[in-house]
Amino acid sequence: MTTTSPVAAPAITVALVGNPNAGKSTIFNALTGLHQHVGNYPGVTVEMKKGYFKHADRRVDVIDLPGTYSLAARSPDEMVAVDLLLGRRPEESTPDVIVAVVDASNLDRHLYLTTQLMELGKPVVLAVNMIDVAVGHGTKIDFGAIARETGLTVVPVQANRGVGLDRLRQAIVDAATLGVLPSPPLLPVGLEQEATTILQGMNGEVPPVLARRLLLDVGGAIEQSLVVLHGQPLLDRLVAARGRLAAAGTPVSSLEAKARYGWIRAVTAKALTRPVTRITTWTDSLDRYLTHRVWGTLFFLLVMFVVFQAIFVVAEPLMIAIDTGTKHLCDAVSSTMPSGPLRSLLTDGVLVGVGGVVKFLPQILILFAFIAILEDCGYMARAAYLMDRLMSRCGLSGKSFIPLLSSVACAVPGIMATRVIENRRDRLATILVAPLMSCSARLPVYGLLIAAFLTKDRPFWLPGLVLFGMYMIGFVTAPIVALLLRRTLRRGERAHFLMELPGYKRPSLRAVLRRVTDAGWAFVRRAGTLILMSMIVVWALLYFPHKDATGTKYEDRIEAREAIEKEAETLEKAGSPVPDELTAQLESSKSGHALRGEWKRASYLGQIGRWMEPVFTPLGWDWKIGMAAMASFPAREVIVGTLAIIYETDKDDEDRLQGSIRDDWATDSIRGPNAVPVALSVMVFFALCCQCASTLAVIRRETRSWLWPAFTFTYMTLLAYFAAMVVFQIGRHL
Amino acid sequence: MTPHSALSELHAGDRVRVASVGGDATLVQRLAEFGLFEGEEIEFIGVAPLGDPIEIRIGETRLSLRKVEAAFVLVTPL
Numbered sequence A: 001m002t003t004t005s006p007v008a009a010p011a012i013t014v015a016l017v018g019n020p021n022a023g024k025s026t027i028f029n030a031l032t033g034l035h036q037h038v039g040n041y042p043g044v045t046v047e048m049k050k051g052y053f054k055h056a057d058r059r060v061d062v063i064d065l066p067g068t069y070s071l072a073a074r075s076p077d078e079m080v081a082v083d084l085l086l087g088r089r090p091e092e093s094t095p096d097v098i099v100a101v102v103d104a105s106n107l108d109r110h111l112y113l114t115t116q117l118m119e120l121g122k123p124v125v126l127a128v129n130m131i132d133v134a135v136g137h138g139t140k141i142d143f144g145a146i147a148r149e150t151g152l153t154v155v156p157v158q159a160n161r162g163v164g165l166d167r168l169r170q171a172i173v174d175a176a177t178l179g180v181l182p183s184p185p186l187l188p189v190g191l192e193q194e195a196t197t198i199l200q201g202m203n204g205e206v207p208p209v210l211a212r213r214l215l216l217d218v219g220g221a222i223e224q225s226l227v228v229l230h231g232q233p234l235l236d237r238l239v240a241a242r243g244r245l246a247a248a249g250t251p252v253s254s255l256e257a258k259a260r261y262g263w264i265r266a267v268t269a270k271a272l273t274r275p276v277t278r279i280t281t282w283t284d285s286l287d288r289y290l291t292h293r294v295w296g297t298l299f300f301l302l303v304m305f306v307v308f309q310a311i312f313v314v315a316e317p318l319m320i321a322i323d324t325g326t327k328h329l330c331d332a333v334s335s336t337m338p339s340g341p342l343r344s345l346l347t348d349g350v351l352v353g354v355g356g357v358v359k360f361l362p363q364i365l366i367l368f369a370f371i372a373i374l375e376d377c378g379y380m381a382r383a384a385y386l387m388d389r390l391m392s393r394c395g396l397s398g399k400s401f402i403p404l405l406s407s408v409a410c411a412v413p414g415i416m417a418t419r420v421i422e423n424r425r426d427r428l429a430t431i432l433v434a435p436l437m438s439c440s441a442r443l444p445v446y447g448l449l450i451a452a453f454l455t456k457d458r459p460f461w462l463p464g465l466v467l468f469g470m471y472m473i474g475f476v477t478a479p480i481v482a483l484l485l486r487r488t489l490r491r492g493e494r495a496h497f498l499m500e501l502p503g504y505k506r507p508s509l510r511a512v513l514r515r516v517t518d519a520g521w522a523f524v525r526r527a528g529t530l531i532l533m534s535m536i537v538v539w540a541l542l543y544f545p546h547k548d549a550t551g552t553k554y555e556d557r558i559e560a561r562e563a564i565e566k567e568a569e570t571l572e573k574a575g576s577p578v579p580d581e582l583t584a585q586l587e588s589s590k591s592g593h594a595l596r597g598e599w600k601r602a603s604y605l606g607q608i609g610r611w612m613e614p615v616f617t618p619l620g621w622d623w624k625i626g627m628a629a630m631a632s633f634p635a636r637e638v639i640v641g642t643l644a645i646i647y648e649t650d651k652d653d654e655d656r657l658q659g660s661i662r663d664d665w666a667t668d669s670i671r672g673p674n675a676v677p678v679a680l681s682v683m684v685f686f687a688l689c690c691q692c693a694s695t696l697a698v699i700r701r702e703t704r705s706w707l708w709p710a711f712t713f714t715y716m717t718l719l720a721y722f723a724a725m726v727v728f729q730i731g732r733h734l
Numbered sequence B: 001m002t003p004h005s006a007l008s009e010l011h012a013g014d015r016v017r018v019a020s021v022g023g024d025a026t027l028v029q030r031l032a033e034f035g036l037f038e039g040e041e042i043e044f045i046g047v048a049p050l051g052d053p054i055e056i057r058i059g060e061t062r063l064s065l066r067k068v069e070a071a072f073v074l075v076t077p078l
Helices: A024-032 A076-085 A104-120 A131-136 A143-150 A165-178 A189-200 A208-216 A221-230 A232-247 A252-271 A282-290 A295-336 A341-358 A361-377 A379-392 A398-406 A411-420 A424-436 A440-453 A462-487 A509-543 A554-573 A580-588 A592-602 A604-611 A613-619 A623-631 A636-646 A654-666 A675-688 A693-703 A707-733 B025-033
Strands: A012-018 A036-040 A047-055 A058-064 A097-103 A124-129 A153-156 A498-500 B015-021 B041-047 B054-058 B061-065 B073-077
Touching: A012 A024, A012 A076, A012 A104, A012 A165, A024 A036, A024 A047, A024 A058, A024 A097, A024 A124, A024 A165, A024 A509, A047 A076, A047 A165, A058 A165, A076 A221, A097 A104, A097 A165, A104 A124, A104 A131, A104 A143, A104 A208, A104 A252, A124 A143, A124 A165, A143 A153, A143 A252, A153 A165, A189 A208, A189 A232, A208 A221, A208 A232, A208 A252, A221 A232, A232 A252, A252 B025, A282 A295, A282 A379, A295 A341, A295 A361, A295 A379, A295 A398, A341 A509, A361 A379, A361 A398, A361 A411, A361 A509, A379 A398, A379 A498, A379 B061, A398 A411, A398 A424, A411 A424, A411 A509, A411 A693, A424 A462, A424 A693, A424 A707, A440 A462, A440 A636, A440 A654, A440 A675, A462 A675, A462 A707, A509 A604, A509 A623, A509 A693, A554 A580, A554 A592, A592 A604, A592 A636, A604 A613, A604 A623, A613 A623, A613 A707, A623 A636, A623 A675, A636 A654, A654 A675, A675 A707, A693 A707, B015 B025
Parallel strands: A012 A058, A012 A097, A097 A124, A124 A153
Antiparallel strands: A036 A047, A047 A058, A498 B061, B015 B041, B015 B073, B041 B054, B054 B061
């Protein structure tokens, strides 16, 4: 900081606004470098990036608003940007300058939003980006003419190469200092008169620009919020005013666009020299193949295969490494600390919990790298275009395809990937059904039970068929639930599928890296704590009470037993006879596995499990399966470990675990003759139940509400319970 | 092509002029923001492999919309 001047000049706040794909984020990143963070707004799912830079001793705070085609806000989410620009968000300082980022290769349409920004009573700097693309299309641009015709400061930039950024910084500071306000294109007089009348009835609650929006945006965000305050009389007045405008030949739905585009055409007629016949662009030629019925479909399938394969193949070894690392750390802590609640909390609670969080990172990072590349180069919109028909049948849109497909690997990155869906309703429906897709953490459960009950003396194709069936359960249930959601929960919200197919371009490495690290951090910081907490709760329920009826700690008993075993082993190895006393001790005390099993049975969770046995009976389960299922609610993959403890075997020995479960069930009057229906009932339960604290934490994070994780948890648990019951009841009678 | 056909019924490569845009006010407004209103030119680029949605070009904007919505746009041949 320089302190040469006696009074430091106040900081300038600038808002970056532009259409999607205008290169706004690239400009934001180039302006602010590493000085940025994400701002959240209560009640909405909008995130805005904020950062700052210094220019000529002035601090400039930059807010990067979400890309939008228009200020006609249709939802509270879109309204946040409008309110922020008008200084109506108390937590944010009012922007002093607005930078309108436009794409030179599609100047007419990009200037539409600019003309709306010019009405906000703030200086507007026009950053004209992607000049190289426009030149490639044979367009000549006269920047002086744009400045003359629009009355704005015009700065040509090539954000990806850092060209023009210094001029942009200077222009922002100048605009803030001079404070010259733009003169926007005039809208029809009739509209202005109606807006004035509406304003008079509102005693100054809204600025004139919002009164115009109130009239223009039928059913828009402003109308929704103001009708709540003012009730039917306001709505009646709006309907009447709109009726008068329509009768005068200027219906509100198109008068604004006609007036603005009229003004824009006059500007570009003077500023742009376009070739007489439109040049066939790169995008034109590439699209002929990439949206082609045969080649386009093949290419799409190839891309999906590569993405999917990478998530499985590249992430898998990393995930195993994280698991191994966690285990080594736990062992290291165990060998240096005395046994007791603290050691157990640190190892089984905290370390395993942290490992469980970090474990998801490889998949998240890989998926987001692909998403960032696909989106940055323009292919994402084509993928949505190709898949829209399929997805629209179940009430979703083409943009839901990739998030749902990713959820087959893991719902956590899948739910985060729904950020590419702009439509709120589609996004929510996708988030709510994503956990139904069969994720990779369900595989161990399927593997264990199929190997135990459906492999020996069965047709060779049965295991594969059952596994396929388990995946199909998700693929079939998710669309049905999505349809039901559309019919019930979110009815009434109309959504039109209008999607721009942006021009293809080379993805920028920096932008991709930035997205990947942002996604990773967002997951670790915001979801991580919740996951950790739930893991510690289940740990405590499984750990306490840790003393047996005589008041001896289970840990001490296990240690004592293991010491005796070790002593006997050492003696045997040395060839010396084992004293009778030691053999007697070995015979009279329980084995470590048996002790652990007894401990877990006596734990609070074990007590709950036994108390709840009647609930599990219709599913064909006993309290052991029920307790293992409950212990798996934070993370379903722990089921194998829990089963190993309950069935008193070593969890690293899966063959023995399968055998133990088989033997245990064989002695039972219900599970003995119905082992296959019970195994299927357990698998179906795991296929449909949301036993994943990470997923719920991410749903909470992405929807900014506890309602939706609670809803997901409830509907999936009920669905899983009843489906498992049906499977068992039908199975036992076959 | 009859004087007034729906945008949803065109073939790849067709170039047309918008005669009218119907449907609810939000749809009309959103299309207008992309520059699609009476008197403007449109090129029909094609239909997605599964039969829906369609892709059109308005100026330099490539836009994809479903046939249900495109049916509200009436066009005349250029």
